[in-house]
Amino acid sequence: KQEVTQIPAALSVPEGENLVLNCSFTDSAIYNLQWFRQDPGKGLTSLLLIQSSQREQTSGRLNASLDKSSGRSTLYIAASQPGDSATYLCAVKSNAGGTSYGKLTFGQGTILTVHP
Amino acid sequence: DVKVTQSSRYLVKRTGEKVFLECVQDMDHENMFWYRQDPGLGLRLIYFSYDVKMKEKGDIPEGYSVSREKKERFSLILESASTNQTSMYLCASSLRGFKQFFGPGTRLTVL
Numbered sequence: 001k002q003e004v005t006q007i008p009a010a011l012s013v014p015e016g017e018n019l020v021l022n023c024s025f026t027d028s029a030i031y032n033l034q035w036f037r038q039d040p041g042k043g044l045t046s047l048l049l050i051q052s053s054q055r056e057q058t059s060g061r062l063n064a065s066l067d068k069s070s071g072r073s074t075l076y077i078a079a080s081q082p083g084d085s086a087t088y089l090c091a092v093k094s095n096a097g098g099t100s101y102g103k104l105t106f107g108q109g110t111i112l113t114v115h116p
Numbered sequence: 117d118v119k120v121t122q123s124s125r126y127l128v129k130r131t132g133e134k135v136f137l138e139c140v141q142d143m144d145h146e147n148m149f150w151y152r153q154d155p156g157l158g159l160r161l162i163y164f165s166y167d168v169k170m171k172e173k174g175d176i177p178e179g180y181s182v183s184r185e186k187k188e189r190f191s192l193i194l195e196s197a198s199t200n201q202t203s204m205y206l207c208a209s210s211l212r213g214f215k216q217f218f219g220p221g222t223r224l225t226v227l
Contacts, residue, residue, distance in 0.1 A: 034215060043206055043218040089159070103174060104216065106159040
């Protein structure tokens with residue numbers, strides 16, 4: 001059974017710092033990995049998706065990497081801003097026989113606070 | 117942009133009531149999902165559907181059923197609501213193998 005762990009559970013940084021959020025998963029047979037952002041009381045917003053054959057994806061100040069063999073992904077946020085404060089969730093899509101029907105397994109999330 | 121809408125943001129029901137949660141997406145996505153999110157337990161998949169009239173159980177289907185009569189609409193049904201079904205319910209949709217897009221969520225309270 002796939003298990004996804006995110007470290008740290010919470011992180012508080014001053015504005016302008018670069019930071020790294022970590023995600024690990026137990027079964028390396030994945031289809032893809034997705035990073036989400038969730039603001040309090042709201043739904044999830046997809047940030048980046050990395051297919052199993054890819055090593056990284058970038059969007060603006062965000063960069064996500066994937067090391068499938070070691071079961072790890074990192075989300076790098078450059079020059080953090082107070083508006084980045086949210087919960088960040090990592091989710092792994094299992095490789096259901098090579099199809100895209102595999103379900104997502106979510107980590108518990110990292111609560112990020114960026115203070116001015 | 118993909119839009120996923122859910123019928124209610126907040127809902128209060130009584131134990132034993134039948135509850136319908138509706139989800140609609142406007143991007144012709146094949147896949148649709150229902151999750152619940154609880155503190156300390158994270159997001160857990162209840163049911164998903166990869167085509168009209170098709171459904172698959174997720175991790176915690178007990179006490180729930182679903183209906184997908186049209187491609188854009190995926191309904192979650194609580195046949196007889198119980199207090200342990202008080203939660204945040206999130207709907208999502210995706211093209212096969214691509215990003216999942218989430219709705220704003222429905223916070224359901226069962227008294």
